[in-house]
Amino acid sequence: MKKRVAILISGGGSNMVSLVDAMQSGKIDAKPVLVLSNNADAGGIAKARDKGVATEVVDHRLYNGDRVAFEIALHNTITKYNPDILCLAGFMRVLTAGFIKKWEGKMLNIHPSLLPKYTGLHTHQRAIDASDSKAGCSVHIVTAKLDDGPLLRQAEVPILTGDTAETLAARVLIEEHKLYPAALEAFVDKY
Ligand code: GRF
Secondary structure: OOEEEEEEEOOOOHHHHHHHHHHHOOOOOEEEEEEEEOOOOOHHHHHHHHOOOOEEEOOHHHHOOOHHHHHHHHHHHHHOOOOOEEEEOOOOOOOOHHHHHHOOOOEEEEEOOOOOOOOOOOHHHHHHHOOOOEEEEEEEEOOOOOOOOOEEEEEEEEOOOOOOHHHHHHHHHHHHHHHHHHHHHHHHHHO
């Protein structure tokens, strides 16, 4: 039986597209059963629909800062699709330990830095400001600590003279689109 994968996004969803394409082409032995966004305006929702993947929006703003209520709605929506694996792909909400526990060992995330360096936001600017010679991206299993958890794969890119956060982010994103499908493929194979 193919593993069922739900992908959580907040924005453009380019990583989501790379995952869906890898599954739909048969490169990954898994099926994308849901793309869910916390943001109704996320461009990725239309992209997922175009690819024939079910979509849902659970708008965190409706819960007025009540993270637990939001996560109950999130969990109830996700479980309707019976996924085996959750992939966070540019999902910009911090999840509580209670939610993460429900998906322990089954939830992956991609982060645009060479973890453990630069958890959180503004990773590219922070790497440039620190005069690092390289940046990159990491796929890891999600644990209760933000951008922590066992690393599955990383890819490095050089930081070039004159790089801005934008030019570096664009170069890292190209690697993200290769890294995440490769990490999911290996994860599914060992599942
Ligand atoms: C990616 O850089 C991802 O690593 C970060 O947010 C960005 C999302 O891009 N967490 P996209 O929505 O996948 O295009």
